[in-house]
Amino acid sequence: MYTATTRAIQVTVRPQYLPEDSDPAKSQFVWAYFVRIQNAGDVAVQLRSRYWKITDALGRVQEVRGPGVVGKTPLLRPGEMFEYNSGTSLSTPSGFMGGAYQMVSESGENFDIEIPTFSLDLPSPDRKLN
Template identity: 40%
Template sequence: MVTQITRGIKISVITSFEGTYFKNHKIHYAFSYEITIENHSKDSVQLTTRHWEIYDSLNNVEFVDGEGVIGKKPVLKPGESHTYSSGCLLSSPYGAMSGFFNMVNFTNSKNFKVIVPTFRLSAPFALN
């Protein structure tokens, strides 16, 4: 698990290898990840958008931007948390993801960025 705290918002990530799939006559490596967002600040906040950079060991990079996470824009009061699961396909058995969540602080109406720590995606058979 990797964790990071930005402005009182703690992000924790756990990853899993799910298997291989053929898509468009090419093998893909499927990974899942579970992200927990914990509000350790004194203010209520809402996640509004996300940005991902997805890397594989073949030097492919994919950028993903979108509203919320898995169709939700969670509001977190102080002490609350939100956990969700998602996944991605890579062209190699090893890679990484990094990114950030844009959030709004309801106390001062300011937007701020919460860093998601870089997390590795690796198939067990690909590691020495």
């Protein structure tokens, strides 16, 4: 698992390779990622949008921006958490991704929180982290 904390908001990500959805012969490699966002602060915040930077093993970069996550813009009061899962695919058997969520506090302040950069690798006994 990968974790980052910004302004008392903790983001934890757990990637998982999906062999049943991948086709290595066609250079299609698919991962799910499971995200938990926890507000350990003392003010309510709402997730407004997301930014992802996805890099494959050849250094090719794809940037993704959009409103919310999985169609939602969750409001997290102090002590609350939100969990979701999504997925990504690469044309190489490894890579990494990370980014930021754009948040707004209950007082109207806009700020970014870090999504930790995490490795996308095939399961292997001799696994090397990117």
